[in-house]
Amino acid sequence: MDIDCPTASIRRYRDSVEMRRAYPGSSVHYEKNGVILLEDSGIAFDDAFIGAITFPPNWKKIGTVDGITAVPLVYQGGKFVRTQSPLCMGMPDDLMLLKIYSELVRLELGFKLLITQIFPRYSTVLWGNCMFRFTRTENEAAHLDAFLEGKPFEEIQKNPRLKFFLNVDSVPRVWNVGPTLPDILKASRGALGRRLPSDLNVLCSRINDSGILERMPVVRVEIPPRGIVFANGSTVLHQAVFGQRMVSLEGWVPRSSLQSSSVCEWDLVRQWVAEAGYEVGDEVGGERAAER
Ligand SMILES: [Fe+2]
Numbered sequence: 001m002d003i004d005c006p007t008a009s010i011r012r013y014r015d016s017v018e019m020r021r022a023y024p025g026s027s028v029h030y031e032k033n034g035v036i037l038l039e040d041s042g043i044a045f046d047d048a049f050i051g052a053i054t055f056p057p058n059w060k061k062i063g064t065v066d067g068i069t070a071v072p073l074v075y076q077g078g079k080f081v082r083t084q085s086p087l088c089m090g091m092p093d094d095l096m097l098l099k100i101y102s103e104l105v106r107l108e109l110g111f112k113l114l115i116t117q118i119f120p121r122y123s124t125v126l127w128g129n130c131m132f133r134f135t136r137t138e139n140e141a142a143h144l145d146a147f148l149e150g151k152p153f154e155e156i157q158k159n160p161r162l163k164f165f166l167n168v169d170s171v172p173r174v175w176n177v178g179p180t181l182p183d184i185l186k187a188s189r190g191a192l193g194r195r196l197p198s199d200l201n202v203l204c205s206r207i208n209d210s211g212i213l214e215r216m217p218v219v220r221v222e223i224p225p226r227g228i229v230f231a232n233g234s235t236v237l238h239q240a241v242f243g244q245r246m247v248s249l250e251g252w253v254p255r256s257s258l259q260s261s262s263v264c265e266w267d268l269v270r271q272w273v274a275e276a277g278y279e280v281g282d283e284v285g286g287e288r289a290a291e292r
Pocket residue numbers: 143144145233238
């Protein structure tokens with residue numbers, strides 16, 4: 001670690017009552033690229049059962065967009081009939097099928113309900129994927145979240161992002177948390193070239209490919225069982241060091257749902273890039289960006 005740079009600020013709350021009391025300061029902290037660790041979310045699930053489930057490697061990122069919490073059985077013509085739910089595949093036992101389904105639905109709904117309770121202005125959220133990452137992971141690369149192979153987003157996609165991670169394993173999940181995106185840009189001191197994109201997704205992809213993140217400082221964070229990390233992975237450097245079972249929840253809110261002192265990350269990129277001494281406006285994404 002040879003780059004001098006502060007890491008993102010981390011706030012801790014013991015439980016959801018303490019976190020709710022800290023509102024709206026908690027929300028302001030998240031929206032300013034801070035990280036929150038809620039040590040005990042209180043979300044109810046059968047931890048002994050969930051702790052015994054492991055998904056195959058090709059289910060590493062399976063979630064609600066794949067229909068994992070769609071109903072697996074329907075009543076048709078006087079009998080129960082299995083649906084196309086991915087849970088039905090390879091699970092011959094109906095009792096086990098319904099048990100897994102009920103636990104995943106409980107986790108999804110409990111997680112979403114908690115968010116609207118502790119962040120009431122996020123009740124406008126448009127939920128994206130809720131992933132059930134029940135596959136062991138270790139020593140992933142430190143990164144900023146980037147999608148679509150680093151291509152620019154459509155205007156309609158450029159909204160404030162919510163990203164939360166619930167540890168449903170019986171042992172702590174271990175993360176490294178690094179600096180925020182604006183601090184990474186400043187600390188890079190021109191190492192990213194002359195011009196940088198104003199599109200957040202292209203920028204994150206470009207930085208991921210630059211090799212600079214390996215030299216950024218990180219702090220180790222242990223997420224206890226039933227704990228949640230709140231961190232916008234596009235604006236905070238992060239790395240999964242160890243984990244076995246986690247539920248990740250992603251969504252977007254309209255700008256009007258942010259606290260009055262907050263600005264959407266998409267609207268700040270030009271400023272962050274310029275303040276770090278780069279020219280703004282190189283929007284080349286995708287494969288050509290990877291060539292740099
Ligand atoms: Fe990530």
